[in-house]
Amino acid sequence: xxxxxxxxxxxxxxxxxxxxxxxxxxxxxxxxxxxxxxxxxxxxxxxxxxxxxxxxxxxxxxxxxxxxxxxxxxxxxxxxxxxxxxxxxxxxxxxxxxxxxxxxxxxxxxxxxxxxxxxxxxxxxxxxxxxxxxxxxxxxxxxxxxxxxxxxxxxxxxxxxxxxxxxxxxxxxxxxxxxxxxxxxxxxxxxxxxxxxxxxxxxxxxxxxxxxxxxxxxxxxxxxxxxxxxxxxxxxxxxxxxxxxxxxx
Ligand code: UDP
Numbered sequence: 591x592x593x594x595x596x597x598x599x600x601x602x603x604x605x606x607x608x609x610x611x612x613x614x615x616x617x618x619x620x621x622x623x624x625x626x627x628x629x630x631x632x633x634x635x636x637x638x639x640x641x642x643x644x645x646x647x648x649x650x651x652x653x654x655x656x657x658x659x660x661x662x663x664x665x666x667x668x669x670x671x672x673x674x675x676x677x678x679x680x681x682x683x684x685x686x687x688x689x690x691x692x693x694x695x696x697x698x699x700x701x702x703x704x705x706x707x708x709x710x711x712x713x714x715x716x717x718x719x720x721x722x723x724x725x726x727x728x729x730x731x732x733x734x735x736x737x738x739x740x741x742x743x744x745x746x747x748x749x750x751x752x753x754x755x756x757x758x759x760x761x762x763x764x765x766x767x768x769x770x771x772x773x774x775x776x777x778x779x780x781x782x783x784x785x786x787x788x789x790x791x792x793x794x795x796x797x798x799x800x801x802x803x804x805x806x807x808x809x810x811x812x813x814x815x816x817x818x819x820x821x822x823x824x825x826x827x828x829x830x831x832x833x834x835x836x837x838x839x
Contacts, residue, residue, distance in 0.1 A: 598610075599658070600669065600675070600676060600838055601838055602639055602668055602669070602838065603639050603642070603643060603830070603837055603839075604642065604643075604649050604653075604839065605634055605638065605639050605642050605649060605653065606652060606653040606655065607634065607659070607660050607665065607676060608657060608658050608659060609677060610657070610659060610660075610680060611678050612680050612684065612685065612688070615688075616685065616688040616689075616692075618656075619631065619688065619689055619692070620692050622656065622657070623689075623692065623753060623777045623778055624777075625777055626777070627777075628771055628774050628776060628777065628778070628779060629656040629777065629779075630654065630655045630656050630764075630768065630771060630779055631655060631656065631657045631778055631779070632651075632652055632655035632657070632658045632659075632764055632781050633659050633661040633680070633682030633685065633780075633781060634652055634659075634660070634661060634662075634760075635662025635664065635665060636664035636668075636823065636824055636827035636828075637662075637827075639827060640823045640826060641760065641761060645761060647761075647765070648760075648761040648765065651761070651764050651765060651768040652764060659682065659685060660676050660679060661679070661680065661681050662679070662807075663679055663804035663806070663807075664824055664828060664831075665679070666678065666679050667804075667828070667831070668827070668828075668837060671831055671832065672831070672836065672838060674837075682781070682782055682783060682785060683782070683785045683788060685780075686755060686782050686785050689753055689778075690717060690720075690721050690724065693721065693724035693752065693753065694721035694722070694723045695723070697723055697725065698725070698752040699724065699725035699726070699749075699751045699752050699753075700724065700725070700726055700727065700753045701726070701727050701730070701746055701749050701751035701753075701754045701755070701776070702714055702717075702728075702730070702755050702757075702786055703729070703730045703732065703742070703746065703754060703755065703758075704730075704732035704756055704757030704758045704763065705731060705732055705786040705787055705790065706732075706733060707731040707733065708731070709731065709790045710729035710730065710731060710732075710757075710790070711729050712789075712790035713729075713787075713790040714726045716789050716790065727749035727750065727751040728746065728749040728751070730742055730745060730746070732757060743770060743773065743774070746774065746775065746776070747774070747775035750776065751776050752776065752777050752778070753776060753777065753778040753779075754774060754776045754779045754780070755780055755782045755786065756779060756780065757783055757784065757785055757787070758781075759783060760781065763781040763782070763783070764781050767779040793813075793814075796809035797809070807821060807824060
């Protein structure tokens with residue numbers, strides 16, 4: 591669609607991020623689901639951006655996303671510091687919820703790919719309890735060997751869902767989507783990280799107050815102290831943001 595073309599995005603340390611509000615992102619997603627070709631939806635947070643600094647393929651793949659939303663408060667803070675004009679945080683898990691609402695309203699279908707065995711099935715059950723009008727065409731856990739890839743693709747392509755949620759963690763999910771983008775039989779493939787776990791109830795999202803204060807990361811750290819190594823990337827990102835003359839490039 592023409593209105594979505596142009597340079598309405600910024601780049602943060604080389605990673606494209608669209609200048610979208612949650613409402614814009616939702617509208618785009620809905621239009622993609624009414625289209626024909628596969629569209630790739632990515633949700634980078636500071637951890638993605640730092641990983642992309644050491645992984646040129648990951649950086650290039652993120653830049654080729656059709657819709658790349660600013661997940662993570664760190665991205666919005668970086669945008670504010672450098673006057674990049676990103677309107678607001680668009681958490682992937684909330685965008686997924688919008689997609690589920692749309693699927694429910696329009697009786698569209700989805701496929702859940704990712705999480706430990708049993709997890710996507712548990713998530714499917716919870717999703718259907720909340721959104722009984724949508725169709726879950728299939729589930730597949732995210733622990734597979736390379737030799738299983740074709741079988742998994744066949745399973746997805748036979749199911750032909752309107753939207754495919756891929757929760758393999760970054761960069762695995764983006765690389766998987768990109769590698770198969772030309773043969774995935776769906777309208778949208780979206781990387782959703784741990785969102786399938788959240789739906790299954792195996793991990794929880796932070797209480798609203800943490801989200802409102804931009805402290806969701808702190809909640810996750812308190813719940814899962816083993817994330818400390820991963821979390822150290824956040825201050826590293828902010829230091830890089832503060833000490834860089836420009837980040838938009
Ligand atoms: N995962 C998977 N296959 C793998 C590695 C990870 O299905 O080979 C799943 C994992 O079970 C979890 C998700 O990918 O459900 C990644 O979670 P993470 O906490 O990394 O996601 P985040 O939301 O932090 O991006």
